[in-house]
Amino acid sequence: MKRYLATTAALALVSGPAMASGLDRTGQPIGIIFEEGNYAEFSFATTSVDLSGNDRTTLNPLGSATGDVGERFNMFGAGYKRDLNEQLSFALIFDQPWGVDVNYPTTGSLLLGGTTAQADSNAITALLRYKFNERFSVHGGIRYQEIDGEINLQGGAYTSIGGVYNVKVNKEGAFGWVAGVAYEIPEIALRAALTYSSEIEHDFNLNETFATGATASTSTQTKTPQSVNLDFQTGIAKDTLLFGGVRWAEHSVTDLVVPGLSTLAGRSVDLIDLDDSFTYTLGIGRSFNENWSGSLAFIYADVDGDDLVSPLAPTHGYEAIRLGVRYKQDNMTISAGIRYTQLGDAVASPGGNPVTNFQDNDAVSFGLKVGYNF
Template sequence: MKRYLATSAALALASGSAMASGLDRTGQPIGIIFEEGTYAEFSVATSSVDLSGNDRATTTVGSPGNPFQSATGDVGDRFNMFGAGYKRDINEQLSFAVIFDQPWGVDVNYPVGSSLLLGGTTAVADSNAITALLRYRFNENFSVHGGIRYQEIDGEINLAGGAYASIPGGTYNIRVDKDGAFGWVAGVAYEIPEIALRAALTYSSEITHNFTTFESYTAGGAATTTETKTPQSVNLDFQTGIAADTLLFANVRWAEHSVTDLIPENFGGRDLIDLDDSFTYTLGVGRKFNENWSGSLAVIYADVDGDNLVSPLAPTHGYEAIRLGVQYTQDKMKISAGIRYTRLGDAIAAPGGAVGVANFRDNDAVSFGLKVGYSF
């Protein structure tokens, strides 16, 4: 049962977070620190996002009350994620882990010619993070873990279409150069190995970035500095054996996305991102079928604060998902694969959070993931 504890964690992570609340993509997992002995892993995941809507009648297109609508086209671009980790025991009580993930991101592209209000608007952001953790075991039941996280983020946003007609020239572009910054992680865990029970509480601090940015618009351009924070978060992970070779697992994640503002110096004091805080809940069951094969099934629900008026750069509001994982173990190697279907919450794209200009409904995403782990 103790070995199966790690098996379920690998299955849960194989399909990744895929399309999460705000810019959140991985959920910042630290489960590798609980692996036995020396262990290394590598993972890859891809998400295909179907994200489309319709322009809504506004005073910028036609007259007030004009029912004119046009399809936005599919604005969600496919994206890929990579991850890796290494864990080793220093002695019977102390162990360390190094984790690489890509925690934050956005890939949105409104096709030119489809949406009159948002056509030509694009946003892309990428991130890489390395987390170094130490874990100290007081005994077989209690332990603490903590460490530092270094992350780098860059991106670019282009605003165009009738919704941004108030911008001089009708277009605006900001390039966000790569910036690196540090944060920290701390947590505590309680375990009963005999029944594969583990409850782990982990806090991740917010991280402040001071980006070098370049804003360009019809009147010219300017090099500026823009401060942005990625959110603090809390993860509660729980699992316990409920029958022979059967495990129940759950996760609750809170993230303070509302601190993630992007307010460029020459954009009139407006926030380009405008996100709300969220809770994400996961509940699942895993089962070991034989010495080689295991599987898991989980349901996920993300509850986002506020109304469904959102930034056009992140036109969803919460989500529901189902995730299926399978794992094959042979000697010291285990290969995990997962698929996840996500139903994205309906939302209204509202630049500046004021007037809704596009209605997004009945959208979804499909994600696939693969992880290879090896114990030394």
């Protein structure tokens, strides 16, 4: 059972969230801090998103189809963990926690065609873990993240601002912190870990371009959400593990108020409209022999509020199934996973005005992780 304990996090996370609530992509995992001994890993995941809808006929009698607005995106990750002594260990984690890739074809929706949104992030988390004894430990550290992006608004839904608007969000970095506690019973592979991640506030410089061709250099403050992750696992039979987790994220604090466009519109214009969410995971892992293990997990994201969403993130919750497999030989571990996500139906509603329905959409993710104990 102990042999399986250290591999479960890799199996559970290898295929990563395909498109989580809001802009959330990785769930900010810290499981590497619980790996046995000294350890390093590298991971890659790719997600293909099938995301399409139709204009509401009350606004567009043709009910124009949007075409596929979901762009494929890739994610990279890495981690390093080292034992400093019998009680203290250190981990360094790289992930890409937040992102969006949406592109409405100009030949599709009459109301949103030409609208695009792209945002990327990179984060490095430095953690320390202190073990009081075999069962109790605490962990915590700092997180530094950088974010940049670009949004282009176009189509009939934006006639009030001239039908075209662009804003570039210049890259900016900021710090946050992480703290948590864990309880373990190694004899039955039981571990429960509670981790809090603080919100991180960014001061972005913006470059706004309006329909007239006029430009403005402005700035705004934006927060990424605070979150709480509860992860657990326990042995339930020989070489068999039950695992799961709950993640809460306060996405409602994330906004993008654009000063130049707000002045033009005569009101505060927020381009991001997200709701808080809970994401639940439950799965089972099985060690088949000394080399091979596998896992199966179900994921459900429950999002607050109604199904009126920003056109830049036109989904509302999701359900997913994830299959992972792991091969271990000597000190090397190779994990792979596939995940199918059924995206929740939503109504794209710029400024709170429902314009386009999104239904029956999904995404498929593939992931690969290589780990090495030394």
